[in-house]
Amino acid sequence: MNILVVAEMQLGKLKPSNRASIRMAQDLAKKDGDSFSMVLLGHQLGDAANELNRFGAKKLFVIDAPEFEHYLAKPLTDAVSNLAREHGFDRIVGCEATTARDFFPRLAGALDAGMCRGVSALCEVNGETCYQRAVFSGMALRTERIHTPIHVMTVDPTTMDDPTEGGAGEVVAFDAGVTVGDEIRFVELRRAKSERPDLSVADRVVGAGRGIKSAEYLETIGALADKLGAAVGATRAVVDAGWLPNEFQVGQTGKAIAPKLYFAIGISGAVQHAAGIRGAKTIVAINKDAEAPIFKIADIGIVADLFDVVPQLIEGL
Amino acid sequence: MKVLVTVKPVADPNTPPAAWIAEQEGKGGSVNDVANYFDLIAVEQAIRLKDIGVTDICIVSVTDDSKMAQVRSAIAMGANRATLIDPEGKQLGAYQLAASIAHVVKKEEPAFVLMGKQATDDDASQVGPLLAGMLGWPQATFVSEIGFNDDRSRVTVGRETDEGVEVLDVKLPAIITCDLRLNEPRYATLPNLIKSKKAPMERLKFTDLGIEDKPRVTVEAYSLPPGRSGKAKMVADTAELLTTLKDMKLVD
Numbered sequence: 001m002n003i004l005v006v007a008e009m010q011l012g013k014l015k016p017s018n019r020a021s022i023r024m025a026q027d028l029a030k031k032d033g034d035s036f037s038m039v040l041l042g043h044q045l046g047d048a049a050n051e052l053n054r055f056g057a058k059k060l061f062v063i064d065a066p067e068f069e070h071y072l073a074k075p076l077t078d079a080v081s082n083l084a085r086e087h088g089f090d091r092i093v094g095c096e097a098t099t100a101r102d103f104f105p106r107l108a109g110a111l112d113a114g115m116c117r118g119v120s121a122l123c124e125v126n127g128e129t130c131y132q133r134a135v136f137s138g139m140a141l142r143t144e145r146i147h148t149p150i151h152v153m154t155v156d157p158t159t160m161d162d163p164t165e166g167g168a169g170e171v172v173a174f175d176a177g178v179t180v181g182d183e184i185r186f187v188e189l190r191r192a193k194s195e196r197p198d199l200s201v202a203d204r205v206v207g208a209g210r211g212i213k214s215a216e217y218l219e220t221i222g223a224l225a226d227k228l229g230a231a232v233g234a235t236r237a238v239v240d241a242g243w244l245p246n247e248f249q250v251g252q253t254g255k256a257i258a259p260k261l262y263f264a265i266g267i268s269g270a271v272q273h274a275a276g277i278r279g280a281k282t283i284v285a286i287n288k289d290a291e292a293p294i295f296k297i298a299d300i301g302i303v304a305d306l307f308d309v310v311p312q313l314i315e316g317l
Numbered sequence: 318m319k320v321l322v323t324v325k326p327v328a329d330p331n332t333p334p335a336a337w338i339a340e341q342e343g344k345g346g347s348v349n350d351v352a353n354y355f356d357l358i359a360v361e362q363a364i365r366l367k368d369i370g371v372t373d374i375c376i377v378s379v380t381d382d383s384k385m386a387q388v389r390s391a392i393a394m395g396a397n398r399a400t401l402i403d404p405e406g407k408q409l410g411a412y413q414l415a416a417s418i419a420h421v422v423k424k425e426e427p428a429f430v431l432m433g434k435q436a437t438d439d440d441a442s443q444v445g446p447l448l449a450g451m452l453g454w455p456q457a458t459f460v461s462e463i464g465f466n467d468d469r470s471r472v473t474v475g476r477e478t479d480e481g482v483e484v485l486d487v488k489l490p491a492i493i494t495c496d497l498r499l500n501e502p503r504y505a506t507l508p509n510l511i512k513s514k515k516a517p518m519e520r521l522k523f524t525d526l527g528i529e530d531k532p533r534v535t536v537e538a539y540s541l542p543p544g545r546s547g548k549a550k551m552v553a554d555t556a557e558l559l560t561t562l563k564d565m566k567l568v569d
Contacts, residue, residue: 102446136438247479261567295551
């Protein structure tokens with residue numbers, strides 16, 4: 001096996017979900033006593049390569065070119081497939097983010113490879129390494145086996161442990177030799193301004209549901225999040241109401257998250273939302289309805305008016 | 318302007334997971350099929366673009382006759398016709414599905430293809446980008462906004478990404494996959510459902526398309542995700558909540 005982790009940048013920093021891909025590569029390498037390599041793509045990478053190069057990779061390929069300043073599927077596909085062909089990589093591992101989810105299937109096609117999206121665990125079936133992933137909106141797990149010589153996968157960061165630290169690999173600048181045509185042009189990124197941690201990978205998340213009653217109350221929710229150093233998330237109802245932008249949605253049709261601590265505030269706990277927080281280590285539910293289904297999946301619960309509890313929490317933390 | 322829209326019949330997302338797994342494993346159980354919701358968003362978008370130049374909407378579906386109702390409901394929303402590819406009982410993976418759709422695209426030469434961002438059963442979201450790669454077309458996935466430029470040779474799309482809405486300017490023809498908030502799909506009315514039975518329907522067979530049918534990925538097993546304890550420790554007030562959180566070393 002010749003394993004390659006595709007590491008990506010996000011807003012000038014390493015994407016946090018790269019860590020899950022590195023761990024998956026370490027686990028795959030351990031199975032067969034192999035090593036793994038990484039590639040980092042972007043532009044004006046600064047210190048990112050050094051920061052990434054401490055997990056025991058054999059080589060770290062760096063592709064630093066203006067073509068990769070903004071994420072675009074085709075140049076990334078071309079660059080990674082060129083690298084994989086030139087160096088004979090047959091396991092390509094990426095993160096389960098909206099970037100890799102977009103270009104990895106195209107990459108799999110370019111390499112005539114089978115692909116598994118959002119792998120949550122490795123397992124063995126008849127001595128063959130297989131990949132487990134969530135299907136049916138996160139409500140079922142499926143074990144899949146890839147039959148092509150090259151395996152392509154994205155990794156679910158909510159189920160992976162942290163990668164183990166290791167030595168630095170040889171840094172190799174790779175000329176991807178790709179050009180960006182005019183068929184697709186980056187215009188802008190419209191971003192909700194937030195200084196808070198990235199919701200997808202935050203250790204602590206404060207989730208708001210319809211029970212908060214108005215967009216105005218999100219200020220108080222935000223104050224609690226800031227006290228905790230947490231990200232803010234929301235149910236579909238809150239996002240549908242236009243109180244928060246789409247990227248804040250947690251659940252079946254939004255993000256699946258696995259923080260160490262999740263506060264479910266004014267959240268009933270419908271299947272739609274529950275599917276997105278199943279991986280959370282500890283769920284704290286604050287709801288005045290004792291019958292709310294959230295209490296069936298919570299670890300700590302309080303039946304009380306959130307408009308009393310939240311300010312008291314901010315005060316007491 | 319001609320547009321292809323892909324529609325996949327899938328199990329009703331409200332099916333209990335255990336029943337769905339039983340059906341997948343061929344252990345019986347009755348599971349209702351619906352058209353994949355993200356595909357209906359794609360159909361709706363094609364219909365809305367009729368005001369600004371779309372004249373011919375063709376539904377493409379890889380499905381057999383048993384799931385015709387789901388295809389018809391999509392046609393009845395306002396599509397003109399359909400092309401069906403019968404898998405002839407084969408379990409087709411993302412590669413075979415993309416290659417089947419690519420066959421229709423090459424023949425029809427549409428201005429663009431609209432698809433759902435993923436199917437709610439396999440949750441793979443692979444077919445769109447795979448198809449774009451096969452055709453050498455640009456792709457815009459997870460799209461929640463779409464508009465033509467003046468001469469209709471390009472579209473401007475907003476994509477839902479982890480970082481926010483990414484705006485791209487895309488040359489046609491292209492593959493566009495639709496996210497949840499692009500629109501609210503309309504319901505097909507009864508008269509339109511009846512009319513949809515007369516819509517022209519081309520039928521192809523997968524084995525006639527010359528596509529490699531060796532699966533690249535196979536399903537080996539299903540299971541239910543581990544449940545949560547279901548036994549919440551209930552606390553009486555905020556003070557006790559704070560003490561509990563501190564005792565469990567969850568907060569400082």
